[in-house]
Amino acid sequence: MLKGLGGLAGLGDMGKMMKAAQEMQSKLAELQEELARTVVVGEAGAGLVKARVTAKGEVTGLDIDPTILVPSEKEVIEDLILAAIKDAQGKATARHAEEMRKMTEGLGLPADMKLPF
Incomplete structure (x- = not known):
């Protein structure tokens, strides 16, 4: 009858997977918005020049x-100026990676799993 689809139990698992995928997509969208609002500051020349960059890397x-x-x-x-921007971008990249690690662990995924951004 439904052997090709793994029986009815398989359909329930598929529903759970779809729901989990939708939750992950929603959390990814929320994280993207948060990273766009999060600002880090890089410095050069003992603070004589400071650059502000979002956690997504936008100066x-x-x-x-x-x-x-x-x-x-x-x-x-x-x-x-260039040194301050590079410092800020490095901090932004680190912040982005840390937030992604937290999110993947929160979803029960491996911490080193690469997600689509």
Whole structure:
């Protein structure tokens, strides 16, 4: 009768799997929204330059101490800005990975499982 589909018990398992997949999709969407709102700050030059980046990696702002705004130090300032952005992006990547690890463990999945983002 329904042998090809694994019998009625198999259909119940399929329903559970579909529900779990929908829950995971919902949690992934919530996490994406949270990561877009989460801001980390990277620094360079002992805090003279700070970059704000979302946990998804989008640069949202820079803070530059006005004492370093000397035209002859243009290259140093540019280097500090890049260093602050890279620091912030590294922190954002780490935060993203940590949140993903927490979520996969919460769903009972292996911590190193790669999800679609």
